[in-house]
Amino acid sequence: MKTLFILFCLVGMSGSAVAADYQVEKGSTLNFSGSFQGEKFDGRFRDFQAQIRYDSTNIEASKFDVIVDLASVSTNDKDRDEALPGADFFNVGKFPNAHFVTRQFKKDGDKITAEGTLTMKGVSKPVNLDVVFVSRDAGGTLDVTGKVQRLDFGIGAGEYADTATIGDEIQIKGHLELGAKL
Amino acid sequence: MLVKNSTERWGGIAKSLHWLMALGILGNGIVGLIMVDMSRGMNKLNIFAIHKSIGLTVLALLVLRVCWRMVDRKPIDEPMPRWQRVAAHATHGVLYLLMLAIPLSGWVYNSAHGYPLQWFKWFNLPALVEKNDALSDLAGETHEILFWVIVAVLVAHVGGALVHHWFERDNTLLRMLPFARLRSRNHGDPS
Numbered sequence: 001m002k003t004l005f006i007l008f009c010l011v012g013m014s015g016s017a018v019a020a021d022y023q024v025e026k027g028s029t030l031n032f033s034g035s036f037q038g039e040k041f042d043g044r045f046r047d048f049q050a051q052i053r054y055d056s057t058n059i060e061a062s063k064f065d066v067i068v069d070l071a072s073v074s075t076n077d078k079d080r081d082e083a084l085p086g087a088d089f090f091n092v093g094k095f096p097n098a099h100f101v102t103r104q105f106k107k108d109g110d111k112i113t114a115e116g117t118l119t120m121k122g123v124s125k126p127v128n129l130d131v132v133f134v135s136r137d138a139g140g141t142l143d144v145t146g147k148v149q150r151l152d153f154g155i156g157a158g159e160y161a162d163t164a165t166i167g168d169e170i171q172i173k174g175h176l177e178l179g180a181k182l
Numbered sequence: 183m184l185v186k187n188s189t190e191r192w193g194g195i196a197k198s199l200h201w202l203m204a205l206g207i208l209g210n211g212i213v214g215l216i217m218v219d220m221s222r223g224m225n226k227l228n229i230f231a232i233h234k235s236i237g238l239t240v241l242a243l244l245v246l247r248v249c250w251r252m253v254d255r256k257p258i259d260e261p262m263p264r265w266q267r268v269a270a271h272a273t274h275g276v277l278y279l280l281m282l283a284i285p286l287s288g289w290v291y292n293s294a295h296g297y298p299l300q301w302f303k304w305f306n307l308p309a310l311v312e313k314n315d316a317l318s319d320l321a322g323e324t325h326e327i328l329f330w331v332i333v334a335v336l337v338a339h340v341g342g343a344l345v346h347h348w349f350e351r352d353n354t355l356l357r358m359l360p361f362a363r364l365r366s367r368n369h370g371d372p373s
Contacts, residue, residue: 037231038306039298076313077296083222159224164303165231 022052022139022178030068030174034150035167036080043075043084052142052178054133056112059105064114064129064144066174068098089156095121105131114144120153129172138180146172187254191357191364196254199247200358203281206240207336211329234292235302241285248278260352266342273339280332286310287325294318 031044047069054062070090075081085092102116103126111130118127129146149168150156156166186193192200213233220226259267292299293309294317300306311317346354356362 037227037298037300038303039300079222162224165224165227 020053020055021181022054022142022176023181024050024052025139025177025179027177028175030066030172032173033171034169037165041075041077041080043073045069045072046074047072050174050176052176054142054178056133056135059107059112062102062105062114064100064102064116066100068100070096070098070120088158088160091121100127118148118153121155123153125152129174139178142174142176142178144172144174144176148172187257189255189258191257191353193254195250196247197358197360199243199250201360203240203243203247206236206243207281207332210236210240211333214329231300231303234288234299237285237288238299238301238307240281241289244278244281244285257357260346260350260354260357262346262350262352262354269338270342273335273342276335277332277339280328280335284325284328284332287321287328291318291321291325294321 028050029044030048031042033040033042035041045068049067051063051065053064071085071092073081073084073090075084084090087093098118098120100116100118102114104115106113106115112133114129114131116127116129117124125148127146127148129144132143134141134143148170150166150170151161151163151168160166184193185195187196210233213229213236217226217229217233220229259270262270289299289307289310293311294314296309296313298306299309343355343358346352347356351365353364356364
């Protein structure tokens with residue numbers, strides 16, 4: 001009985017330590033960059049929801065689940081911002097969200113990789129993110145970087161598929177301010 | 183065809199620069215008029231990119247041309263009344279200024295709007311100014327107005343050359359044409 005009690009405590013403790021759920025707070029950003037006519041441009045998504053469970057001591061118990069409102073895209077260019085939600089690019093009328101969910105986490109020395117699946121415009125593809133978590137008080141900051149090929153998801157297909165004009169590779173950069181989940 | 187100018191006629195380099203730029207300016211004017219009314223899409227992006235590339239080419243050729251003009255001697259003016267000579271040289275001066283100001287105003291417009299600038303999908307050129315909506319509008323309007331000014335000045339330039347060719351029957355046009363034989367000079371009364 002005593003053993004069982006200790007075991008219960010251990011499970012309870014490890015449960016709270018391993019699977020730390022965080023709340024995404026103000027100051028969090030989801031940015032990306034691409035290239036147009038040989039020049040880099042930066043964009044961001046103003047609206048996204050992220051469910052973050054993270055523990056550096058038991059990385060495999062971590063889980064990210066992120067939903068991005070694609071219509072909230074902004075790239076500091078009126079023409080581009082009008083074009084991106086359209087059918088040729090995100091097609092937000094039919095596919096309002098992008099969804100990224102992790103499958104597993106891997107740790108290689110100091111390098112942590114979140115292997116996940118990104119679903120966009122009805123297409124699901126594996127996408128890996130490099131993860132840097134910095135603990136702070138009850139929360140911390142989480143920085144992720146990765147890249148996707150826009151054409152994998154049919155973003156800017158057809159006449160916009162010319163990668164000499166619109167680069168295929170899109171860099172993704174997320175910065176999350178995390179607080180303890182209430 | 184001689185490479186350098188003679189006292190009688192323009193040489194190969196001056197002629198090449200003249201006609202290449204004539205082609206570039208005429209072509210880019212037509213492209214410019216067409217592209218602004220195109221509906222949004224990849225074709226429009228590409229044709230704007232071509233317009234910018236041609237404009238940059240004309241600008242680069244202008245620099246070469248001015249350098250060459252300073253190095254090589256000029257042919258002597260064909261005999262003509264003083265007012266015609268003054269008018270012709272004034273027209274040339276204004277054309278040089280416009281050939282500088284039109285691509286530059288386009289470049290400023292492009293930069294102030296925040297567009298990239300790529301030469302025939304090969305390499306990129308820097309922005310001349312920071313992104314600035316008011317400056318972008320101003321430079322865009324200037325670019326368009328100067329285009330219509332150069333159209334007017336080119337009518338005078340081409341018109342003058344044709345009048346000299348058909349009515350004065352001198353070598354004004356012929357000495358700039360590639361491979362043309364000059365008319366024997368009329369030493370009579372130039373008026």
